[in-house]
Amino acid sequence: MNSCACNARFSAGRAIEAQRILSRRLSLKWPGGEARRALGLDASYARVEGVDVGVGAAVLIDSSTLETLGCSLHIAPVCVPYIPGLLAFRELQVMAPAASALAPHADVILVDGHGIAHPRGFGIASHVGVVLGKPSVGVAKRRLVGEIAVLGGEKVVVSRGAPVAVVIDRPGGPIYVSPGHMIDLKTAVYVVKPLLKHRLPEPTRLADLLGRIARNGLKRQATLGKEWIEGCVVRASGCARSLALRLEGLGFSVEVW
DNA sequence: GCGACAG
DNA sequence: ATCTTGTCGC
Numbered sequence: 001m002n003s004c005a006c007n008a009r010f011s012a013g014r015a016i017e018a019q020r021i022l023s024r025r026l027s028l029k030w031p032g033g034e035a036r037r038a039l040g041l042d043a044s045y046a047r048v049e050g051v052d053v054g055v056g057a058a059v060l061i062d063s064s065t066l067e068t069l070g071c072s073l074h075i076a077p078v079c080v081p082y083i084p085g086l087l088a089f090r091e092l093q094v095m096a097p098a099a100s101a102l103a104p105h106a107d108v109i110l111v112d113g114h115g116i117a118h119p120r121g122f123g124i125a126s127h128v129g130v131v132l133g134k135p136s137v138g139v140a141k142r143r144l145v146g147e148i149a150v151l152g153g154e155k156v157v158v159s160r161g162a163p164v165a166v167v168i169d170r171p172g173g174p175i176y177v178s179p180g181h182m183i184d185l186k187t188a189v190y191v192v193k194p195l196l197k198h199r200l201p202e203p204t205r206l207a208d209l210l211g212r213i214a215r216n217g218l219k220r221q222a223t224l225g226k227e228w229i230e231g232c233v234v235r236a237s238g239c240a241r242s243l244a245l246r247l248e249g250l251g252f253s254v255e256v257w
Numbered sequence: 258g259c260g261a262c263a264g
Numbered sequence: 265a266t267c268t269t270g271t272c273g274c
Binding site: 042043044045082083084085087090091112113114117118119123124138140141142143144145176 | 261262264
Binding site: 043044045046047082090091 | 265
């Protein structure tokens with residue numbers, strides 16, 4: 001049974017068309033300067049009283065010290081299904097609101113999923129980059145398109161005759177790094193490497209952790225109060241200087257600085 | 258028609 | 265992504 005809180009139903013055809021249109025705004029040119037602050041984005045889900053609830057999480061990290069500078073959560077019902085190639089339409093429902101407040105302070109955005117290593121060259125990382133007007137990088141744990149090849153001693157993913165992602169072997173498994181928006185493959189790898197402490201880069205890893213902790217709280221019917229949110233953030237990254245909470249329709253989001 | 262298929 | 269028991273290893 002597919003319980004959905006929306007009125008309109010999702011159209012894969014229109015979504016694909018939207019990707020084709022949005023992809024015309026794609027740029028693979030790095031604006032220049034250093035990537036001092038990186039924002040990591042991730043989404044997790046839970047079934048609450050029959051409805052799919054999405055938890056979007058964002059964590060802003062200082063690239064040189066790996067210190068957490070800020071966090072944000074957005075929780076809301078999600079009715080868009082997951083379809084390979086159309087991931088962004090599901091995750092962006094909660095990811096974009098969670099990212100909005102912190103994105104202006106980030107030099108680059110890291111997203112859980114692919115960038116141009118996608119059937120239409122427009123994965124979720126590219127989508128996020130174009131929508132937020134920021135440089136973005138996709139960091140995925142599994143391959144979606146293309147074949148593995150070795151170029152100059154470097155393991156890459158080749159799709160449509162071009163290298164679209166670099167494969168970095170990590171303890172626990174490989175990660176696929178691909179340009180999202182306003183960045184090239186080489187720079188994307190250059191930006192991600194200093195952030196690697198565990199299998200996934202810190203921004204994305206902590207966003208995943210933060211979102212998972214919040215989701216577990218939802219499942220326990222926890223009180224969605226200030227202390228609860230603060231607990232999530234403290235447990236995920238150890239940071240909680242100040243906190244702002246605002247209600248948005250059925251869902252809500254919080255920001256911690 | 259058959260296999261592949263981010264999270 | 266999420267569900268889900270026991271099990272292997274530090």
